[in-house]
Amino acid sequence: MDYLRKKDYKKMDLMLLIDEAQGSDWVALEELLRRHSGIIYSTLYHLGPSGQNIDDLSQEVLMRIAKSIKSLKKKEHFKLWMNQIIYNVFYDDLRRKKRKPNMFSIDSFYDEPSEFQSKEIEDTSIHPDEKIKNFELDVLIRKSIRELEEPFREVVVLRELQGLSYEQIARILDTNIGTVKSRIARARAKLQEKLKDYLD
């Protein structure tokens, strides 16, 4: 029965889903969390230098969303609200650990679970040479983002991954739009330099 209901929830409009979740419908809440779990993970992954326990942080974000979904007043602000939670969880953890920023180990990529590589091999739709090129580009982009200083890294993630507007980013970072605009421009200039071989 739950399985059949879940299939319907998968097609449900986001606003309706939030409505249902706020009405103590746990299947709706589960679907809401499922729908956003990937982007939450990815955001935390790119915000943080390697070594951070992204699984734990993702769980913490999901827990906070679950616990406070009823306090969300404007459903249309869900994305902004969710990102504020991600940001808070990330920086709470960072403050606790007093970590050193911008550490990147190229080895860490190869220590990732094996499905990273097997996924690449399974896909036969792309020519092997192109696959290698894409893989190399992915590694370079990952490295380039992680090497950015924190203020630049966070705006790139919030803009390019989350697709937030400058105003939304400014609210999350508690700064003004001009600063966001300038940081995004500078971050892109740095990335352009690092990725220049792929941009010409």
Add this chain to the structure above:
Amino acid sequence: MRNGINCKLVSEHLSAFVDEELDFDFSSEIKRHLCECLDCRRKFAKMLKLHYLLKKYFAGESLLEHKAKFVSNLKFVSSVDFVTQK
């Protein structure tokens, strides 16, 4: 230089232009400048390419593979929520 718009100004605002974060009038001025200036058009093309490379990278499935690892715990998350709220 045209109507106060020059290459330096365009270069400074190209990133926000790509993000469609400029007001309509200023954006139109930049568009007009781009039609006339090859150097700025090249910079714009490069900026746009970076934007799409990052979008493609972030949209890649590799990282999302991870979600399967912890999505299995979602039932626990939502159940805990409603148990604690009742």
